[in-house]
Amino acid sequence: xxxxxxxxxTIVVGSLIAIIGxxxxxxxxxxxxxMLTETPRGGYYTSTGGGGILNAIVGSLYLAxxxxxIALVISVPAAxxxxxxxLGRTRYAGRLRLALDVLWGTPSIxxxxxxxxxxxxxxxxxxxxxxxxxxxxxxxxxxxxxxEEVIRMVPRxxxxxxxVLGATRWETTTRVVVHQVAPGIITAVLLAFGRGIGDAAxxxxxxxxxxxxxxxxxxxxxxxxxxxxxxxxxPYPEVQARAYTAALILLVIVLLLSLASRALAKxxxxxxxx
Amino acid sequence: MTHDATAAVNxxxxxxxxxxxxxxxxxxxxxxxxPRNRITAIIGPSGCGKSTLLKCFNRLIDLxxxxxxxxxxxxxxxxxxxKDADVLEIRRKIGLIAQKPTPLPLSIFDNVAYGPRIxxxxxxxxxxxxxxxxxxxxxxxxxxxxxxxxxxxxLSIGQQQRLCLARGxxxxxxxxxxxxxxxxxxxxxxxxxxxxxxxxxxxxxxxIVTHNIHQAMRLADYVAYIYLGELxxxxxxxxxxxxxxxxxxxxxxxxxxxxxxPPEAGERSGSNPEDFGGRDEDPDVQHGRILVPGLSExx
Numbered sequence: 001x002x003x004x005x006x007x008x009x010t011i012v013v014g015s016l017i018a019i020i021g022x023x024x025x026x027x028x029x030x031x032x033x034x035m036l037t038e039t040p041r042g043g044y045y046t047s048t049g050g051g052g053i054l055n056a057i058v059g060s061l062y063l064a065x066x067x068x069x070i071a072l073v074i075s076v077p078a079a080x081x082x083x084x085x086x087l088g089r090t091r092y093a094g095r096l097r098l099a100l101d102v103l104w105g106t107p108s109i110x111x112x113x114x115x116x117x118x119x120x121x122x123x124x125x126x127x128x129x130x131x132x133x134x135x136x137x138x139x140x141x142x143x144x145x146x147x148e149e150v151i152r153m154v155p156r157x158x159x160x161x162x163x164v165l166g167a168t169r170w171e172t173t174t175r176v177v178v179h180q181v182a183p184g185i186i187t188a189v190l191l192a193f194g195r196g197i198g199d200a201a202x203x204x205x206x207x208x209x210x211x212x213x214x215x216x217x218x219x220x221x222x223x224x225x226x227x228x229x230x231x232x233x234x235p236y237p238e239v240q241a242r243a244y245t246a247a248l249i250l251l252v253i254v255l256l257l258s259l260a261s262r263a264l265a266k267x268x269x270x271x272x273x274x
Numbered sequence: 275m276t277h278d279a280t281a282a283v284n285x286x287x288x289x290x291x292x293x294x295x296x297x298x299x300x301x302x303x304x305x306x307x308x309p310r311n312r313i314t315a316i317i318g319p320s321g322c323g324k325s326t327l328l329k330c331f332n333r334l335i336d337l338x339x340x341x342x343x344x345x346x347x348x349x350x351x352x353x354x355x356x357k358d359a360d361v362l363e364i365r366r367k368i369g370l371i372a373q374k375p376t377p378l379p380l381s382i383f384d385n386v387a388y389g390p391r392i393x394x395x396x397x398x399x400x401x402x403x404x405x406x407x408x409x410x411x412x413x414x415x416x417x418x419x420x421x422x423x424x425x426x427x428x429l430s431i432g433q434q435q436r437l438c439l440a441r442g443x444x445x446x447x448x449x450x451x452x453x454x455x456x457x458x459x460x461x462x463x464x465x466x467x468x469x470x471x472x473x474x475x476x477x478x479x480x481x482i483v484t485h486n487i488h489q490a491m492r493l494a495d496y497v498a499y500i501y502l503g504e505l506x507x508x509x510x511x512x513x514x515x516x517x518x519x520x521x522x523x524x525x526x527x528x529x530x531x532x533x534x535x536p537p538e539a540g541e542r543s544g545s546n547p548e549d550f551g552g553r554d555e556d557p558d559v560q561h562g563r564i565l566v567p568g569l570s571e572x573x
Contacts, residue, residue: 089339161376162437164332165389165445166366175392179379271425272378 020251027248030241036249040211053246059214059221060250062128063207064197067135071143071196072189074136079147079217080177085159087168088152097148103141109201111138116205129205129217138202139192146191150184151177180272183265190261194254224250284350285309286331286449286479291345291355293326293335293503300326302503303345308496313471313480315494315511317487319526323503324483325373328451330354331481332368333361347448366393369447373454375425375434378441382418383436385426387447404444412440413470432463443478450474452482456489468493487527491515499523511568 034052041051080086080175087093115134124130154177200223208220209230224246231243276401293301301323308314316324330343331336333354346353354364366389378385386405387395395401405422409415414436418429427438435455442450452471456464471493472481484490490497491511498508499520507514507523518524 005394155376157372157374157376158378160334160337161372161378161441163337164334164365164370164372165392165441166362166364167388167392168362171392175388176378176380271381271427 023247023251026241027244027246030238030245031248035242035245045051051240053224053227053242053249054107055211055213055222056061056224056227056246057253058070058251059128059207059210060197060224060253061202062136062214062221063131063223064193066128066132067196068189068193070132070136070137071192075140075143075147075188075192078140079144082144082148082172083151083173083177085173097145100141100145103137104145107201108138108199109204112202112205115202119206124218125210126206126220127218128207128214128221131203131221131223132217134202134206135196135199139196140198142192142195144190146188147181147185147205150181150188153184154180157267179268182268186261187263190258193257194259198225198250199255200229204229224253283310286481287346287348288327289346289348291327291330292321293343293524294341295326295338296340301330301343304500304505306498306505306508308479308481310479311475311477312495313475313482313493313497314498315490316481316483316486316498316500317526318500320485322500324500325331325453326538327500328370328453328483331449331451332365332499333359333372334365334370336361364471367447368447368449368451369442369445370451370453371435371438371455373440374439374458375431377429377434377437380426380436381423382429383422386440386444388441391428393445405440408440408444409437411474412436412441413466414440430463432459432466435459435463435467436470439467443474447478449479449481449537452480454484454486455482457484463491499526501526560570 032052034050036052036057037054038052039055040053082088082093082096087096111134115130115137119125119130158176158180159172162176163169167175203223203226207223209222209226210220211222214221227246228243228250231246233241234240288304288306291301291304292299304327308328316327318324326335326341329338329341331347331349331354335343337342343355345355347355348366349364352364353359354368378388380388383405386408387401390401390404395404406415406419409418414433417433418437425432429437435458438456455471456467459467468489471482474480475495482490482493494511496509497511497514499506499514499518499522501522507518507520514523515527518527
């Protein structure tokens with residue numbers, strides 16, 4: 001048994017190190033100030049152009065922050081509504097959880113295809129807005145379910161302690177439960193953000209790709225996952241190296257955000273019984 | 275124990291109160307008067323229904339899934355069990371100190387200020403005054419005055435319970451319900467808490483549920499003994515403890531004292547089914563009968 005545990009841990013830690021190692025090893029040589037501050041010259045698919053992938057960095061940040069923000073606004077009330085005091089004890093809650101779990105498990109290419117159909121129907125072309133909408137849909141089930149698990153863990157005694165003072169369930173939710181679940185909500189947001197910023201399939205048809213910086217909500221935007229995808233598919237080693245650089249930048253963004261959210265969660269956690 | 279005028283005026287009247295968990299009846303037509311500005315102890319073995327009765331007073335029972343009740347509890351002419359009773363106002367007026375200290379996930383200051391804040395007090399200076407006053411009343415001020423902004427969960431468990439007391443009285447209730455408030459506390463903290471309660475009865479009507487007879491003897495002016503959901507006997511503490519009328523009360527009180535003797539010193543009336551007394555400060559040694567399987571007190 002002990003051997004199995006050690007083997008499992010070795011595989012987990014080993015693959016993490018391998019992934020980071022390969023991305024750094026392949027991506028670092030091409031990483032330069034130019035990469036981070038310039039848009040590509042002469043197209044991302046040629047070896048001769050030069051320039052950077054600022055278009056994809058900015059595009060990804062727009063897409064991910066935009067969709068995370070909208071998803072957060074929708075998910076927080078929904079997750080709180082699934083508390084026992086509200087919908088939690090009704091049969092709708094169970095069905096809603098099932099629906100969310102199915103959505104969570106739905107492959108993102110399906111989201112992309114769905115978004116594509118809707119956009120065709122509405123006559124919208126691939127754009128920042130389209131990407132944000134699809135990524136929002138992708139993130140909502142993750143956020144709601146992750147938040148709801150935390151909200152359900154709030155000890156009943158704490159809610160009762162608030163109720164016995166004459167607080168309404170609304171006051172209990174907004175003044176007590178929120179404090180208890182804040183770290184969990186931050187984690188949920190990070191989880192969804194990570195999925196959103198890293199997803200290539202859902203933005204392929206909906207956000208498109210472009211060599212320029214995002215101009216408006218209705219124009220196509222580039223994104224880091226697609227920068228990886230397209231450049232890696234080119235037969236030139238120089239372009240492939242730029243793909244690894246894009247992957248490295250993506251990794252660093254997610255890592256920085258993880259660290260920031262951990263620090264934030266720690267501040268909120270001080271009042272909570274562990 | 276003097277049974278003077280103030281206590282007799284305007285008592286809380288419990289009329290025909292029954293309580294159920296699903297189909298099982300855990301309280302059977304309780305009729306009882308609780309005098310004002312006294313400490314009334316509701317005693318009985320674990321699972322006898324005393325916590326359920328307490329939860330009826332402030333309608334906390336509404337939050338328990340599957341629980342229902344009937345009857346009336348009249349406080350100041352209002353039936354708190356009535357359909358159109360204002361539950362929030364009832365809960366403000368009738369505070370509860372839970373068995374396990376439950377600080378809110380906030381600072382010490384914010385815990386005490388929580389109640390006043392939900393009733394609209396926003397003025398910082400006023401809140402500071404309130405917090406200080408009630409922490410003093412609860413006997414905690416000196417210990418925490420330099421760290422009001424620190425998390426309440428960092429307090430010791432005894433301090434947490436006094437914080438809960440301060441938080442409970444900060445909304446200015448008239449009645450304080452205590453559900454085995456010292457059972458999670460060590461003996462020193464328990465004693466400290468009991469002393470605080472004794473000081474508070476001048477101002478509040480206190481109803482304390484306890485399976486600790488010694489605590490009831492130390493604190494109570496009045497006692498009600500509940501067994502298997504039935505009110506067996508009630509009256510002034512001295513009368514009930516020294517001269518119980520009912521055989522079952524007698525057995526319960528006697529059982530406690532027999533259990534207190536070292537095993538070799540006295541014969542144990544182990545064959546007596548009603549002989550399950552509690553030992554001081556140790557709820558785990560209780561041999562109380564659980565009326566509803568899986569539903570013990572304080573669940």
